[in-house]
Amino acid sequence: MTGTDKATEAFVAHRNLLFTVAYELLGSAADAEDVLQETWLRWVGVDLDTVLDHRAYLVRIASRQALQRLRTLGRRKESYVGPWLPEPLLTAPDVADDVELADSVSMAMLLVLETLKPTERAVFVLREVFGLEYDEIAEAVDKKPDAVRQIAHRARSHVAARRPAGHVSPTETRKALAAFQRAIETGDLQGLVDILAPDVVFLGDGGGVVQAVQRPVVGADKVARLLAVAVDRLTDATLDLTQINGQPALILRFNGEIDTVTALRIDHGQITGLYSVRNPSKLSHLTKEVPLTR
Numbered sequence: 001m002t003g004t005d006k007a008t009e010a011f012v013a014h015r016n017l018l019f020t021v022a023y024e025l026l027g028s029a030a031d032a033e034d035v036l037q038e039t040w041l042r043w044v045g046v047d048l049d050t051v052l053d054h055r056a057y058l059v060r061i062a063s064r065q066a067l068q069r070l071r072t073l074g075r076r077k078e079s080y081v082g083p084w085l086p087e088p089l090l091t092a093p094d095v096a097d098d099v100e101l102a103d104s105v106s107m108a109m110l111l112v113l114e115t116l117k118p119t120e121r122a123v124f125v126l127r128e129v130f131g132l133e134y135d136e137i138a139e140a141v142d143k144k145p146d147a148v149r150q151i152a153h154r155a156r157s158h159v160a161a162r163r164p165a166g167h168v169s170p171t172e173t174r175k176a177l178a179a180f181q182r183a184i185e186t187g188d189l190q191g192l193v194d195i196l197a198p199d200v201v202f203l204g205d206g207g208g209v210v211q212a213v214q215r216p217v218v219g220a221d222k223v224a225r226l227l228a229v230a231v232d233r234l235t236d237a238t239l240d241l242t243q244i245n246g247q248p249a250l251i252l253r254f255n256g257e258i259d260t261v262t263a264l265r266i267d268h269g270q271i272t273g274l275y276s277v278r279n280p281s282k283l284s285h286l287t288k289e290v291p292l293t294r
Contacts, residue, residue, distance in 0.1 A: 007044050010054040018062045020292045024125045025066040027086035027110045029285040038065045063140035070118045081208025086110040087282040088244045088261045089290045095246040102246030104129045107263045107275040108164040124155035176266045177248050187231045192224035197270040207279030258283050
């Protein structure tokens with residue numbers, strides 16, 4: 001086997017992991033794919049005889065590339081029109097089965113990670129989600145291990161104060177979803193109010209390209225009225241239940257074309273968050289399931 005064959009074999013073996021790392025750092029499938037390409041170009045130039053752990057080395061390359069891109073993305077988001085939401089991914093059922101992975105890639109958690117500084121986000125994700133050692137993370141973020149420990153502690157405290165509530169049982173989730181979908185399809189305003197938490201938050205992302213709410217809508221009554229207005233558009237549409245980022249979601253289609261993806265956050269039997277993505281550029285990856293792994 002040639003050096004290139006060995007490099008290809010190792011890269012393919014860890015590709016899903018590398019994509020997951022990049023996506024969790026960036027919240028964008030398109031940018032994560034670019035990171036994979038950049039990682040490959042650097043990987044094929046490495047003397048594999050000097051690499052003891054292919055997985056760790058590849059994760060280090062991908063993390064560095066993603067961190068550089070994350071700093072650039074931050075500047076782009078400053079000029080983004082309206083609320084910015086992560087790019088939704090159609091995920092397989094096995095992602096939802098891995099509770100920790102599903103939580104880490106959920107819309108709610110990715111929005112919490114957005115509140116971290118780039119290096120803090122990288123350290124938190126690599127340590128808390130992927131379990132890398134501090135010395136490995138130090139090489140990925142160009143910091144000393146002691147500094148990484150301090151950053152990790154700070155990031156954990158920051159996330160703990162903001163992260164969504166704990167895991168909900170599948171039975172509780174199915175019941176809430178059924179009630180929500182029934183209320184949406186029948187236009188039952190009171191049914192919507194009942195399934196929404198009193199402090200539910202609705203976020204919409206149209207990117208300035210299509211119409212979407214420009215600021216968060218908070219409260220069961222306000223969100224229910226907003227959804228009731230949207231229901232009027234469903235005459236010629238289909239509404240399908242699916243898994244987005246390891247969480248339950250609804251895909252709205254007109255004439256077979258995806259119009260809106262709304263991911264749901266469910267806590268204690270009620271919907272606490274709705275994350276509605278309409279920006280067409282963020283919906284192009286929804287043609288097939290994206291394999292994610294830790």
